[in-house]
Amino acid sequence: MSSLQQNVKDHTPNNIALRAHNVVVDIPGRNAGDPFTATICSGQRWGVLGPNGVGKTTLLHTLAGLRAPRSGDVLLEDASVFQLNRRDVARHLALVFQERQDSFPATVLETALIGRHPFLSLWQRESASDYQIALNALEQLSLAPMRDRLVSTLSGGERQRVAIATALAQTPSIWLADEPTNHLDLHHQVAVMQLLEKQAAQGAAVFMCLHDLNLAARWCDHLLLMFPDGELRFGAAKEMLVPDLLERLYGQALAVGNINGTAVFVPR
Amino acid sequence: MSAALFLLCCAGVFALCLSVAVGSVPLSLTEVWAVLTGGGEPLHRDLVLSLRAPRALAAFATGALLSLAGALMQVLLRNPLADPYVLGLSGGAAVGALAAMLCGAGMMVVSGSASLGALVSTLLVFGLAQGVGGWTPTRLLLTGVVVAAGWSAVITFILTMSPADSLPGMLYWLMGDLSYARTPVMAWAVLIPALLITLPLGRSLNVLARGPLQAAALGVSVRPLEWTVYVMASVLTAVAVTTAGSVGFVGLIVPHMLRLVLGNDQRLILPASALAGGALLTFADTLARTIIAPEQLPVGVITALFGVPTFLYLLYRSR
DSSP: OOHHHHHHHHHOOOSEEEEEEEEEOOOTTSOOOOOEEEEEETTOEEEEEOOTTSSHHHHHHHHTTSSOOSEEEEEETTEETTTSOHHHHHHHEEEEOSSOOOSSOOBHHHHHHGGGGGGSOTTOOOOHHHHHHHHHHHHHTTOGGGTTSBGGGSOHHHHHHHHHHHHHHTOOSEEEEESTTTTOOHHHHHHHHHHHHHHHHTTOEEEEEOSOHHHHHHHOSEEEEEOTTSOEEEEEHHHHOOHHHHHHHHTOOEEEEEETTEEEEEEO | OHHHHHHHHHHHHHHHHHHHHOSSSOOOHHHHHHHHTTOSOHHHHIIIIIIIHHHHHHHHHHHHHHHHHHHHHHHHHTOTTOOTTTTSHHHHHHHHHHHHHHTTOOHHHHHHHHHHHHHHHHHHHHHHHHOTTOOOHHHHHHHHHHHHHHHHHHHHHHHHHSOGGGHHHHHHHHHOOGGGOOOSHHHHHHHHHHHHHHGGGHHHHHHHTTOHHHHHHTTOOHHHHHHHHHHHHHHHHHHHHHHHSOOOSHHHHHHHHHHHHHOSOHHHHHHHHHHHHHHHHHHHHHHHHHTTTTSOOOHHHHHHHHHHHHHHHHHHHOO
16 A cells, blocks of 8 residues: 555545444343444444443444344445355454453464464465465554464463454454453553554554553544443544543543643542 | 374374284284285285274374364364263163163174164253253253263163173173174264364364353354264264274363364364374274284273373463
């Protein structure tokens, strides 16, 4: 992509990436919450905030088409993600899971390479360019030196970065990330947020669950607040980062500061 | 990768040659070659073509089927302890076979009845594991283990009820014995298409090993794939059991040995399992019928004798 094209994308993030239409997530044993209708455009960075168990992960899985909603639909290029072939969805949309399962040992590079799976046919093997994409992804998450280590020998934060590298190798135009900064140290939290910001600047849509209000305040342009009673509020980040709303969201009193024009929230 | 497969191929060919050459009348390789190319003495022809070769080929195919089924089950259930029999299939087949023997049926009917038993058990386990909200590997595993326990009670019951003269045949069937393998044709006719079907699935299975949600997010159609693997593993096991009774150990250990040495790429592990399992069982059967000839040892004794120390060594020095 030339820098001119990139510039254009920076300023006109109007390509619709994903549309949620009246989506009510299905959490067994819970009453239906507000339906979620929103358009997530390329270039946007959405943050989802809410207390534990409110359904953030379920919403993410529903948007990815992995879980049927109680009602409503999710559209990817005008087709329902629940109707589309899984492989076609995976070519556009990557999901970074909060929990991962490693039943069989695998190396860091092997793990990043599975991000290329949706692009390969049954008989195809990974090409040199697939390896290059996976290695670049590892490089971007400072994992290149440990490419041959077994994932099971890594720390929690390193595994989290492997998961993000796998999604990066998937070259998605839509990122759904479930607490992408989980287990990460401060430096890598910022590095991952910068990576996602860069992805958005290059035309991807980013939609992520976060627990850190300050990361959300600094890196998101849109926020979705999920209240325990099922109420949903969303809009531009500035409008959502109101102490009253956030205190009600978490049932926790907050102190608000201001550093270089960015609001900083600390629990009282 | 291809080097490993080539070595295993060589091991397989070597095991088959050895199995054909070794026995009460030892044959040299030139004599075996003469028979295979259409010449040789009549006694040698008889020995090789109607006794040793069919048995060696049946042993190879049975080992390959069981190892391939074991490797598939381990990925399907994402459990390293899974083997081809873990879901109760061999129990169902045994009940079918024993019931047929109790009625005094011939070998053909016994085989058919064993296949039917395997099918019933497979459907039973899969149906019962559905439960509310579909099956999960854990539920499938537990259902299989409990159904297997049920079958073993029925087997004990049949053994108790059977007249004494039919007991030896039943016990041999239960232990797994290749001298009962009449023809290797059926086993090979299933093995080769099964390999051709599983090979392109290797990469999807690699992804499935990361868990069903992750696999679905990476574009794998999880349910159809799991069904395919389940049906394949069941058919492979059923055919192996029908050919040679329930030969133990190979289906659990061979895939694990290979994983310890070759890593976890199913594209390599699946064909390698088939080759290594076939070679191992052929070799073990050769020893089983020669070591204390003219008596025969159960082949499972030999596989365990060689497999257990090898496996423990590999496990000990693994990362």
